[in-house]
Amino acid sequence: MSPKRPTAGSILSSSPARIAPAGDTALVVTLGDVMDRAVSRRVLALGERIMAEAMPGLVEVVPGMASLTVHFDPDVLDAGRLAARLFDWAAAMDGQSAQQRSRRWRVPVCYDPAFALDLDEVAARTGLTTEAVIARHSGADYHVY
Numbered sequence: 350m351s352p353k354r355p356t357a358g359s360i361l362s363s364s365p366a367r368i369a370p371a372g373d374t375a376l377v378v379t380l381g382d383v384m385d386r387a388v389s390r391r392v393l394a395l396g397e398r399i400m401a402e403a404m405p406g407l408v409e410v411v412p413g414m415a416s417l418t419v420h421f422d423p424d425v426l427d428a429g430r431l432a433a434r435l436f437d438w439a440a441a442m443d444g445q446s447a448q449q450r451s452r453r454w455r456v457p458v459c460y461d462p463a464f465a466l467d468l469d470e471v472a473a474r475t476g477l478t479t480e481a482v483i484a485r486h487s488g489a490d491y492h493v494y
Contacts, residue, residue, distance in 0.1 A: 366439035368432050373423055374408075378435050381415040388415045389494050391442070398438050404431075414494040458487060 367379040378395065381388035389412075396410045396417050406426025411418040421431055460468060460483050472479045 366436060368435055370428065371418060373428075375418050375420045376428065376432055376435060377416050377418050378439060379416040380439065384414045384494065386492060392417050394442055395435075395439055398442060399435070402434075404434070406431075453490075454493070 369377050369379070371377045380391050380395065392412045392415065396412050399407070399410050399417075399419060404426060406422045406424075408420040408422055411420070419431065419435065421428070459465065460479075462468065468479055468482060471477075472482045475482065477485070
């Protein structure tokens, strides 16, 4: 049995996505409940799919960690029609994810006591030396959602 498609004014809350209004000019498509790289890739893939359609009335797609906010012009695009299309696209891509394109950003960090005001407190709370805190913080790669 396939999940029920949304109708105008409804909120879809079944797999593969939850779709809910965000005011009268946006819909939020939620693809997961956790901050997870796989969910993030699905969000990005769905955003790419939506933008590739170039639907009249589609204004902007804004990805989040586990959701996508789809802004539209209600004078051009009906919310119910858009919600149904979003549902279909999410269902069709279930299990797919965006191509993993990544960039490495180097963020300069200053650990000088005049600027790193909480460094001593972090060291004290973790039981580490300030040098160990700096080594752990600067020695890790971080994923940006």
